[in-house]
Amino acid sequence: MSDNLYPKATAEMSARRKELAPKTHDAFTEFSKQVFADGALDEKTKQLIAVAVAHVTQCPYCIDGHTKLASRKGATDNEVMEAIWVAAEMRAGGAYAHAALALGALGHESSNHSH
Structure with a gap:
């Protein structure tokens, strides 16, 4: 940071x-x-989820803290990076999926023509 x-x-x-x-x-x-x-998910898994969510919410304090906690709970560097890539895909996927709103506003949701 x-x-x-x-x-x-x-x-x-x-x-x-x-x-x-x-x-x-x-x-x-x-x-x-x-x-x-620990519950239905172990703490390592929860920390990896937190790392991913922290990247979506873009909280630098959470990124720093939960990355360190995930590592302390046994997460590998590869697991942390995969969690970050999942976050990146989900954030991009949200924008892609919400294109349906823009297409609806443009009236193109059921047509293939463009202007």
């Missing part, structure tokens, strides 16, 4: 968030623990 674009996440920043909204902060922390706990 570039220190010039985003401030470094610090303990002080986390403490300030908690100070400003302690109940919400604690609820979010507990929610996060529950979400990433």
Whole structure:
């Protein structure tokens, strides 16, 4: 992460968030623990999903943190990169699929002609 674009996440920043909204902060922390706990999916898989989602939401803090967590949970570099490629395809696929809206607006959804 570039220190010039985003401030470094610090303990002080986390403490300030908690100070400003302690109940919400604690609820979010507990929610996060529950979400990433082993369940039907193991934590490594959940972290790989988080890496992919972080790339779609474009959160640099999440990309950094969840990539490190996925690695610590046993994900290989190849698995992390594949998760990122899945995210890239899904994001591109969304744009491709939503072309149906543009085609509908243009009135071409059932015709093959162009202007």
